[in-house]
Amino acid sequence: MQNSFLSQVKGKLIISCQALPEEPLHSSFIMARMARAAKMAGAAGIRANSVVDIQAIQDETGLPVIGINKHVFPDAETFITPTLKDMRAVAATGVPVVAVEVTGRTRPHQGDLAADVQQFRSEYPDTLLMADTATLANVQEADRLGFDIIGTTMHGYTAETTGMNVADDDFAYLKDVLKTTKTPVIAEGKIDLPEKLKRCLDLGCTAVVVGGAITRPLEIAQRFIAAIQ
Numbered sequence: 001m002q003n004s005f006l007s008q009v010k011g012k013l014i015i016s017c018q019a020l021p022e023e024p025l026h027s028s029f030i031m032a033r034m035a036r037a038a039k040m041a042g043a044a045g046i047r048a049n050s051v052v053d054i055q056a057i058q059d060e061t062g063l064p065v066i067g068i069n070k071h072v073f074p075d076a077e078t079f080i081t082p083t084l085k086d087m088r089a090v091a092a093t094g095v096p097v098v099a100v101e102v103t104g105r106t107r108p109h110q111g112d113l114a115a116d117v118q119q120f121r122s123e124y125p126d127t128l129l130m131a132d133t134a135t136l137a138n139v140q141e142a143d144r145l146g147f148d149i150i151g152t153t154m155h156g157y158t159a160e161t162t163g164m165n166v167a168d169d170d171f172a173y174l175k176d177v178l179k180t181t182k183t184p185v186i187a188e189g190k191i192d193l194p195e196k197l198k199r200c201l202d203l204g205c206t207a208v209v210v211g212g213a214i215t216r217p218l219e220i221a222q223r224f225i226a227a228i229q
């Protein structure tokens with residue numbers, strides 16, 4: 001089987017439809033309806049969290065999905081698809097891409113990312129792996145491990161990158177990522193304006209993931225409320 005994900009999303013927008021249990025829209029039904037809206041608007045793909053949400057979105061839209069399983073363990077900082085078991089569960093839904101955190105942070109039960117990637121490849125040779133990275137060192141590590149896609153997902157979300165935003169200084173960090181790797185780059189994280197999406201593509205990203213600015217009404221409403229406080 002050939003994986004056509006990269007050609008399907010090239011130069012296009014992927015919309016992340018996610019709501020954690022503590023968020024007001026937490027529901028596979030609602031995420032599937034969010035994904036329906038994303039498809040109607042012209043999104044080329046969806047990013048989704050958890051097996052149930054992925055399946056509901058696949059049934060609803062038929063769009064290619066970047067699947068993740070956010071899983072918090074008491075002994076680990078890494079939480080995006082942090083174990084081989086999580087990777088397998090996501091891949092078993094038939095998604096073309098499984099995204100995995102590559103931040104060098106602690107993994108559950110002192111798990112070894114390189115070993116998990118190797119084992120996963122032997123079980124799911126047709127599934128692409130996306131690295132959710134935070135720093136240029138993470139990008140290099142992802143390349144060393146043979147990831148198929150580099151994401152900027154975790155930039156600004158680790159202790160080392162707190163307060164940073166991929167859009168700072170006309171996307172200076174993203175430009176460095178694009179110089180560091182020849183692997184397709186998907187810009188993701190805090191891309192909150194159409195102009196920013198366009199700029200990421202013009203700089204050479206393969207695709208862009210936008211989440212909260214489209215699918216998290218609580219965040220959107222809070223931005224409006226903040227303007228009058």
Ligand SMILES: CC(=O)N[C@H](C=O)[C@@H](O)[C@H](O)[C@H](O)COP(=O)(O)O
Nearest residue numbers: 016153157189190191210211212213
């Ligand atoms: C750091 C983290 O947990 N990021 C998650 C990764 O899947 C999601 O919560 C984000 O919504 C997604 O990356 C899209 O980013 P934004 O919502 O900023 O457009």
